[in-house]
Amino acid sequence: MDAIDRKILAELQADGRLTVTELAERVRLSVSPCHRRLRALESSGAIAGYRAHLDAHRLGLGFDALVFVTMHEAVQDTVQAFESAVEDIEQVVAAQRLFGDPDYLLRIITRDLPAFQRLYDERLTTLPGVQRLSSTLVMKDVVAGRGLPLEHGLAPGRAG
Structure with missing residues (x-):
């Protein structure tokens, strides 16, 4: 992976709807090399x-609620059943x-408090292996949907 x-x-x-032509212009490549690099990034799983x-x-x-989950014990079968559920x-x-x-942090989005309460009572409390649930409400998103820190987070020559 290079610059x-x-x-x-x-x-x-920043904009996943860019055409290959627009993307090529922005990164200062011709369309064919840009397209090859894009396909390589997709094939490698970087995209x-x-x-x-x-x-x-x-x-x-x-x-919007955050639910903290504490498990009775973190044995493999219970963890797999919990995560699958x-x-x-x-x-x-x-x-x-x-x-x-x-053990876990869940972010849950519902229509309103009654919908969350139903979900909590009917689904969350019945999840396999759960010892304790603790919830808090999100007041506002301060940072949300931020992209990955590409300049500082990648080792030279690695795709991630």
């Missing part, structure tokens, strides 16, 4: 996909396994 590849990634991170960034509030999803809950927009206590 041109990082520039391609930075441009696509994992493309998607639209949606505004949850404008779509009627104004309730979490993947099936569409309101969980992010789930991270943590070192220490708590």
Whole structure:
């Protein structure tokens, strides 16, 4: 990965709808070499996909909560069952396994407090291996949707 590849990634991170022609202009390459580099970045997995960034509030999803999960014990079967069950809950927009206590952090977006309460009571409390759930509400996003720090986060010659 060189400086041109990082520039391609930075441009696509800022605007994933760029055409190859627009991208080539921005990174100062002709279209064919830019297209080859783009396909190589996609093939290597450095570009994992493309998607639209949606505004949850404008779509009627104004309730944002963080749920901390502490497990009874972190044995492999229970962890796999828990993680599989979490993947099936569409309101969980992010789930991270943590070192220490708590074991997991879930970001959950719902329409409102009653919808969150139903989800909490009917789904979250029944997840495999859960000992304790602790929730907090997101007051506002201070930093959200920020792209990866491409200039400082990549080792020379590595794709990630």
